[in-house]
Amino acid sequence: MATVDFSTFKYKIEIQNQTVEIDEYGIPQQVWKIVRKTRASVKTNSNSKSEKTKSDGTHYFSRKEFTIRKLGGIKDTGSRILYNNKPYNIILMEDLDEDGVYVMIMGELQE
Numbered sequence: 001m002a003t004v005d006f007s008t009f010k011y012k013i014e015i016q017n018q019t020v021e022i023d024e025y026g027i028p029q030q031v032w033k034i035v036r037k038t039r040a041s042v043k044t045n046s047n048s049k050s051e052k053t054k055s056d057g058t059h060y061f062s063r064k065e066f067t068i069r070k071l072g073g074i075k076d077t078g079s080r081i082l083y084n085n086k087p088y089n090i091i092l093m094e095d096l097d098e099d100g101v102y103v104m105i106m107g108e109l110q111e
Contacts, residue, residue: 004067004102008041013066014082015074035074041067042083064088066105067096074105081107 016032023029043065066081066088074093081088088107096102 004041004096009039009068011040011042011083013038013040013042013068015068016080016082016087017074018078018080032080035079038068040081040083043067061111062109063091064107064109066107068103068105070095070100070103080110081105083107086110 014037015035017035018030019033020028021031044062064083066083074090079090081090087110089110090105091108092104092106094104094106096104
């Protein structure tokens with residue numbers, strides 16, 4: 001069982017799900033709806049920079065680890081975290097203890 005220090009949850013984040021709404025002209029629009037505003041522990045570790053190979057060369061993108069108290073409503077795909085007005089796509093979610101109280105979420109900065 002992992003030990004989590006709740007006093008490190010000092011950063012404000014928003015968890016958002018992507019939904020489709022029909023506008024007044026009948027056209028479907030993708031919008032981000034806030035599921036929850038909460039506090040999190042945020043870590044940038046040595047594995048935070050990963051690389052992707054693109055046709056024009058190698059590109060680096062940043063990742064952060066967000067630890068929060070478990071909550072319902074998060075979808076693995078189609079969800080993101082808004083931190084410091086920057087969106088992070090959720091790429092991994094992992095329970096940190098057997099009780100399911102804390103969750104670690106790996107987020108990749110959306111370009």
